[in-house]
Amino acid sequence: MAALDISAGAPVRLDGRQKVRGAVRFTTDFQLPGMAHAKVLRSPVAHARIRSIDASRALALSGVLAVITGADISSLPDPYYGVGIRDQRVLAIDKVRYVGDMVAAVIAENEATAFLALDLIDVDYAELPAVMTIEEALASEAPALFEEPSPGAPLLVGAGATSIKEPSKNVLYEFRYARGDIDATMRSAKHVFTDSFYFSRIHHYHLEPYVNVARADDESIEIWSCNQDPFILRNDLSRMFGYSLHNVRVHTAMIGGGFGAKSYCKMEPLVAFMARHVQRPVRLCLTMDEAFHTLSKHSAILTLTTGVSADCRLIARQSDIKLDGGAYSDASASTTIKTGYRIPGPYRWDAIATTAIAVRTNTVPGGSFRGFGGTQSSYASESQIDMIARRLGIDPLEFRHRNMLPPGEPYSPGDSGFDSDFDAGLAEAARRIGYRTQPKRRGHGIGLSVGLKDGGGTGNQALAELKVSDAGDILVRAAAVEIGQGVGTVLGVIAAEILDRPISVVKYGEIDTDHTPLDTGTHVSFATAVSGRAVEQAAIDVKTQILSFAADRLKCSPSDLDLRDWTIVRGNQAFPLQKMLREYYGPVGSEFIGRGRFKIEYDEAAPLGSQNMFWMPCWSAAEVEVDEDTGRVTLLKLVVGTDAGRALNLPACHGQLEGAALQALGQSLFEEMVYDGVSLANADPLSYRVPLATDLPRVFESFIEEHGMGPGPGGLKGIGEAGMLGIAAAVANAVEDAVGVRITQLPITPERVLAGLQAQKQDRSRDGSRI
């Protein structure tokens, strides 16, 4: 494998100049001549049957072209979407299942007319009782959100795991994983601790709206979409409309923030349907308020029963996890699998038994959110690890150190080995926060945590293509979407290094499913490693072709030659390559096209159905001060670190890590989507608080380790989600260190901390009065 050597200074991002000049053409800027505009009517009720829809008044409004309802989209060969389990309809057909559910769509000459027409659609709802929480949905008397089984199938899993679709009323999906003898091991434990944790719901708050422009007829669709998984979208549209794959064409520009919100179908099938219906291009752009009503992060209740041996080894963990999947499946099944699988954390265990379910409630669907199950699981697991250590009177860092899984050891039987030194990274975080270097004082505390997720995804694949001109300019074609992570630059560096070209000659091609080779989506941080390997192969392919061409011209063997600085080198002779090419091919020259393909193999011996490609740590350390009169937690210092394997663009790595960590910090302290009855209380930009520049901790430090063991070129691996994972537990652990109050529910608000302090005072006075 070619050693990757970055010359002094990080590469300027390929998309940098465009972005600082405001010159990027985002999908919001895209227009087609004759384009019509759509708006969506959303359910004002949480759970109801649709008795009738009368759109006659809307249709009578001048400028309205059509109104689409569930009756119209039912004519599709397959009007359902979702990941694995497909229970979401393009528009509500017989029922609405949450406030915000899409009921009808208006297409008009302009957006304002479409918006006004919404008020003129009369929908007759027969309301049903709504279930707004996991507990309500699972109660025996709860109404069922779905009366019939949904299309689709449970996701495939492997050894030790089970995957069940719709096991019971209001349970979308169940994942189980077990190894070892949980009962015997738990019985043999010296200590057994059971604790429950409540993880909150937040919104992605991507600044670029959901926006799609489509044109379609009865055999083809062309769509310009903000979706971050163009080939998954193509696949879904093909299936839903019954069109051949090559008659569905997806264009994806750079995306103005996704964080998982733009993965998998959202309203793209609806836009395509509308375009076909009115025989004109149609644009649908959602407001931020609508985005809040489209997708959220799964909230969860996680109950962990952990057995510890006499010598303070973690030996058994039984976990009961309930995710709030909201009204529709979206990515709930895979999130459930991942939360369930990651709950053991980066530790050695003798026995594990996990049950994780996604519960259906009349709320906004839960779906992909950066960290994807790793955030829920890390919050619970790393909180409990700390709590256990304190209860046993052991230093939390020492306790983790004793139980950490070392590099090389499989995460679980059949899975890949750890490719980071988790222990070393935690030690680094502890060093940077100044762990145990100051005398302990009440009100001041330090908390550590090691967040974990697997990376690369299950069975993912990426193809890549390079087009290299005879001048040595490189065009990289891959379907990894630029969502802010700088993927084009990283893939460009991989190609440039192999072909010994400067990054300045690399261009990352626009994504068009007609021309861009396929991949399985821009998520689970796989672009750097998986697409990276494909690009690496493509670059090696080009280099091989170049040397073969030159060998023909020079009548020698390719192994006699090398390519340096776009010159063919043979011993101490140098032959400029472009000249050689033009002499042979003529004045227009030629180009080289190289191809690469990388696929993570399915493996039924691995618990998730394929071995995990890499492992993503999040070493977090928080130093806090707690104001005991108000309960306010102030972050004096936050340290977050991860392992990039090998960092090709170090500033970009720091940026991704810090950005994710601040998102997680917001969720830890104040950010939350709150339901007030059946409606969201704060689903608008003014009410929904996200971290601002003044929310930064006083000192905020990020570090990138390079353990070099990752599967990508040069030992690299992805880190895009890392910063999300460990922060919440680190803050909760710091608060307990500071004032002895354990908050097991996010966000860690001043009110909750104060309540904990007041309870503590009462306990103490009660204890005192007994003496």
Add this chain to the structure above:
Amino acid sequence: MFVQQDRAMKDDLSCVVNGRARSVAVPINRTLAEFLRDDLNLNGCRVACDGAVCGSCTVLLDGKPVASCSTFAFEAEGAKIETIESLSEGPTKLHPIQQAFLETNAFQCGFCTAGLVMSVKALLAAHPSPDDKTISEWLRSSVCRCTGYKTILEATRLAAARLRETA
């Protein structure tokens, strides 16, 4: 704007945009963002929250940062408007603020970047040597979901220093 504009009265709007005098007949209920994007094709002004909260649509009106999504176009009558497009003559001739953002990687997805750069321009015009507290308080007016703000603070410091040098 979700108010019918094809039926609204039109009026001539005369202003200077990026140094160029413009006179366009626009519906009176048009927002400044719509005027810039749809009438003048200046797409650097990004509409994100559409509610004057996030700052992505920030442009300068007589040197002051305004949320163009929540400003009527007619409020620009007789005024000087500056958008991100006014800052550089081309990809290789960046304004010092843009250059600083580029060098410190003070961007990721780029959707908030134009509004932020214009906001920083207004800050540095009013405070050529801002301390960290001033920068932080000013940047509080813009939401960035990607970067975690540290690099944006660095970019602002760097730009301030460079602008002072060339002043």
Add this chain to the structure above:
Amino acid sequence: MAGGIDLIAAMKAGDTPDDVIYLRALPDWTGIVESGDSILIGAGVTHQELSDSAAIRAAHPGLAEAWSQVANNRIRLKGTLAGNLMAHNPAYDFHIAAIALGAEVQFLDAHLAPRRLPVEALGELPDGALATHIVLPKQPSLAFAVQLQWKPILSFALSFRREQEQVVARLAAGCAHASSAFSSVTLEHGYFASLGDATARDITERLCAALPPPRSDWRASAGYRSHLLKVLVHREIERVRATGPRHEG
């Protein structure tokens, strides 16, 4: 419309006003003028103009200082104080500062006659009233503080002012309540000068007890808000103790 921010928000939600009158062209609209023992702030004055005003900095430095950081930079530069008041939104900030300073709104009623109302009585504004000025007393406060760091859980402004021979403490609470909540406590002459720990607590208790109970909502409970208000008000009074009143009583 003045700054227009609230109007546009309403229009995006579906309001379709037939006529919009753009008030910026009116004379006397902007400008901060001293008049007798008052400072007349034109209804078109922005938050930033208030903060930058020499007259305000002289008479109410705490207000000028606090107002340099209110809301965000776009609203500060464009939003008007009158617009802020007339939105009748407890989450907005100016009403609490205005009430604490004993401000009044001067308006034209439906007969175009000028009248005044204390800001705490803004709910009694007649229909069709057009605010023209905000009237601040010119006399500086003995102490003044605005607490906006705890929004949206609570916000308040606190002042100690000399009124005739007495010292009056005024507390105006903002977003913890559904509408303007205001209380005042009259202190005996000399009381303020000898502000000890017990009296600080006493004033806090009396000011907070005289407010209506805060609301419970998804942001915070009434119980927490009550507790927090007391803690923060007490801290402000302690700060006043430590730094001393602005003018000896």
